[in-house]
Amino acid sequence: MMKAFFRALREASLSAWIGLVIVVGNALCAILAGWIAPYDPADPVGGLWEGFTAEHWLGTDQLGRDMLSRMLEGGQLTIGIALAVTALAFVIGVLGGFIAALGRGAVDQVLSRIVDALMAIPTLLFALLVLSVMGTSVPVLIVVIAILESTRVFRLARALALDLAAMDFVEVARLRGESMLWIMRREILPNTTLPLMSEFGLRFCFVVLFISTLSFLGLGIQPPAADWGGLVRENAQAINFGIAAPLIPAAAIAILTVGVNLVVDWMLARQGKAMLERPA
Amino acid sequence: MSDPLLSVSNLQITVPGADGPRAIVENVSFELQRGEVLGLIGESGAGKSTIGLAALGFGRGAVRLSGGEVLLDGEDLRQMSEAQLRALRGRKVAYVAQSAAAAFNPARTIGEQVIEVQLRHGLASREAALDQARTLFAELALPDPEHFGDRYPHQASGGQLQRAMIAMAMAGRPDLVVFDEPTTALDVTTQVEVLAAMRRVIDQHGTAALYISHDLAVVAQMADRILVLRHGRMVELDTTEAILHHPREAYTQELVAARADRMKELAHAATTPLLDIRAVSAAYGGGAHKVLFDIDVSVHPGETVAIVGESGSGKSTLARVITGLLPPAEGRIEFQGKPLSPALAQRSDDDLRRIQLIHQLPDVALNPRHRVGDVISRPLSMFRGLRGRELETEIARLLALVDLDPALARRYPVQLSGGQKQRVCIARALAAEPDLMICDEVTSALDPLVAEGVQDLLLDLQRRMRLAMLFITHDLGVVRRMADRVVVMQHGRIVEQGTTSEIFTPPCAAYTQRLLDSVPEMRIGWLAERLDVLQTQPV
Numbered sequence: 107m108m109k110a111f112f113r114a115l116r117e118a119s120l121s122a123w124i125g126l127v128i129v130v131g132n133a134l135c136a137i138l139a140g141w142i143a144p145y146d147p148a149d150p151v152g153g154l155w156e157g158f159t160a161e162h163w164l165g166t167d168q169l170g171r172d173m174l175s176r177m178l179e180g181g182q183l184t185i186g187i188a189l190a191v192t193a194l195a196f197v198i199g200v201l202g203g204f205i206a207a208l209g210r211g212a213v214d215q216v217l218s219r220i221v222d223a224l225m226a227i228p229t230l231l232f233a234l235l236v237l238s239v240m241g242t243s244v245p246v247l248i249v250v251i252a253i254l255e256s257t258r259v260f261r262l263a264r265a266l267a268l269d270l271a272a273m274d275f276v277e278v279a280r281l282r283g284e285s286m287l288w289i290m291r292r293e294i295l296p297n298t299t300l301p302l303m304s305e306f307g308l309r310f311c312f313v314v315l316f317i318s319t320l321s322f323l324g325l326g327i328q329p330p331a332a333d334w335g336g337l338v339r340e341n342a343q344a345i346n347f348g349i350a351a352p353l354i355p356a357a358a359i360a361i362l363t364v365g366v367n368l369v370v371d372w373m374l375a376r377q378g379k380a381m382l383e384r385p386a
Numbered sequence: 387m388s389d390p391l392l393s394v395s396n397l398q399i400t401v402p403g404a405d406g407p408r409a410i411v412e413n414v415s416f417e418l419q420r421g422e423v424l425g426l427i428g429e430s431g432a433g434k435s436t437i438g439l440a441a442l443g444f445g446r447g448a449v450r451l452s453g454g455e456v457l458l459d460g461e462d463l464r465q466m467s468e469a470q471l472r473a474l475r476g477r478k479v480a481y482v483a484q485s486a487a488a489a490f491n492p493a494r495t496i497g498e499q500v501i502e503v504q505l506r507h508g509l510a511s512r513e514a515a516l517d518q519a520r521t522l523f524a525e526l527a528l529p530d531p532e533h534f535g536d537r538y539p540h541q542a543s544g545g546q547l548q549r550a551m552i553a554m555a556m557a558g559r560p561d562l563v564v565f566d567e568p569t570t571a572l573d574v575t576t577q578v579e580v581l582a583a584m585r586r587v588i589d590q591h592g593t594a595a596l597y598i599s600h601d602l603a604v605v606a607q608m609a610d611r612i613l614v615l616r617h618g619r620m621v622e623l624d625t626t627e628a629i630l631h632h633p634r635e636a637y638t639q640e641l642v643a644a645r646a647d648r649m650k651e652l653a654h655a656a657t658t659p660l661l662d663i664r665a666v667s668a669a670y671g672g673g674a675h676k677v678l679f680d681i682d683v684s685v686h687p688g689e690t691v692a693i694v695g696e697s698g699s700g701k702s703t704l705a706r707v708i709t710g711l712l713p714p715a716e717g718r719i720e721f722q723g724k725p726l727s728p729a730l731a732q733r734s735d736d737d738l739r740r741i742q743l744i745h746q747l748p749d750v751a752l753n754p755r756h757r758v759g760d761v762i763s764r765p766l767s768m769f770r771g772l773r774g775r776e777l778e779t780e781i782a783r784l785l786a787l788v789d790l791d792p793a794l795a796r797r798y799p800v801q802l803s804g805g806q807k808q809r810v811c812i813a814r815a816l817a818a819e820p821d822l823m824i825c826d827e828v829t830s831a832l833d834p835l836v837a838e839g840v841q842d843l844l845l846d847l848q849r850r851m852r853l854a855m856l857f858i859t860h861d862l863g864v865v866r867r868m869a870d871r872v873v874v875m876q877h878g879r880i881v882e883q884g885t886t887s888e889i890f891t892p893p894c895a896a897y898t899q900r901l902l903d904s905v906p907e908m909r910i911g912w913l914a915e916r917l918d919v920l921q922t923q924p925v
Contacts, residue, residue: 296755
């Protein structure tokens, strides 16, 4: 198992390597943020918007806090919340999509129309509305975005499962008296991992952007803590003075998104190749 | 003799295996003259399709053309770059696949897809290409050739799509067409039409063809010469005449005999019926689309009842009604003297266990992500509560029972041949220890020797286990071989039923007669005679 993994790594293309380095680097920074941050991210330790110096590698922000420490904390929040949201969105979306596809008829109609309704409302407006009514705590944020994102997952999962539900092996399982849950888990899910996996990567990127957008608008993570979107917002004024501070979190968002996409591409290519080359 | 169009010498084709490359085709050599049709015949796994694709310089998946020469017009396809090969395909060599339905893009009209080759290679203007396509449609006897191209694939029947695919192959005016089992998925009546259309077009255009099939009778209609293959090696290459009447090799003789000898009778035991279907009607779409009318059928223990009819006659729907997938609109079904719940959800586990269905296409009846062992173990643990060692032993026993190596339990379905997959499906059904097995065209996708092996297996199992079988098929040869009684269906109604000898002894009902006449006979010129008959007395 491990050997196969290392072989795959050796054979990975340059773009895959870049993606892997970005993703692993981001993950490590997010996990270790508390330990490796040079300063307390909430402490003003320097002047306003200082440049890149030996004490402050990424300079300081609009209150003189260390930018590197703020970035690490922001990364932890952004990635952690995005992961939680994507995972929750997938649980809701895949479950709902499979139930709709296998249940057909009324079940499918009800679930699909709910999803249609949710998709018809502009997501940002919907999120703004709900968050201003419910308040912006992290759990509320996670649930609201997850529900919005799950509609896309639902559509994909339903389409995939509809295809598979027409297969004779599903009919055989039904004739055996298998429960719907068993059919979903054993007959449908293993045949959908590939498209679902790539969708997971893509969704994760969208969620990162969405959270950042909300925070930029002031409805995401509340001060003094800030995710990357929040950091852009706090330092946005600096751009008027030609200071790079807001570009740092913006670049981090862009790099993470690109990195995740590169890794997903690599995994897809590998899976596709493995299918073709399975010995006859 | 002039230079051959296609010359294959010492062809070797390998796939990567666990311990180095494994040869699936070895030392195959043959020549094909312009305008000649060569039939490739053999059981599945004989390398027929692989050789056919090699004529296009193509290897499926990890398949490598590892040795020998494939000369097309004197140029070796093995030495060509992918770009050179692409320029060749469609223009000089074309390919007709087994399943036309899967080869068409459902989102575009048939016409667009037929002329694609010409546009891609810049052979003709759009208008000229469309014009030519219409001519081809007419030659292939497609309905309304002027507007047939405007249809989408779902608006054409299987037989029409297969002919449209032939039009697609012929559109680039290739020198060579590779037909890969083009009529296997069709029922006998449709097959006759497609065969005739193919023969006509090949004759008119003077195209050379490789015709791949497992049905010797079909190949005999199409080919000038026949190459018999087994396990990737050449068995015999001779004229069609010689292969049919004076086969030299033992394997060829067996192949000829398997197709010719199909008469078999079984006495019919009169007992209380195991399955009794009374006045059953059924419809799809909440009663909107009626497909079965007033069906009365009974199956006795240990008996094989064949249900025959062309596609669309309601055979498979009847199977869905019996298994509970489609509750009947009217009528009742009794099993072992007790009424059977119409809907699947209301049936007990025991009812489910007693009736097992085997599907036509083992490819979609097996989950590609489940190992063979898992496939068979599920019914064992569900219905019989087997666990651990007991379970392993039983899986091995079942695999051995269907003549498979118990070591195959660790394989995935993609790693098995068609015949092996169908045997796994049979083992899965047997695992439930059923009283009634419904076989829905189980051997129609297999070649005759493998199919015969599966049929022998089913007959043997049935005798040993007193298993009743409902054998749904369009192949009358199989019916004669397998069935005690026959039910002939057309348009959702029973046309006639009786013992196999009653049904097949003249005089027959008109429809039965037509089905019988559509089975290709192993005679050169049968197709021409058959077409003459059809023209004089249209059906």
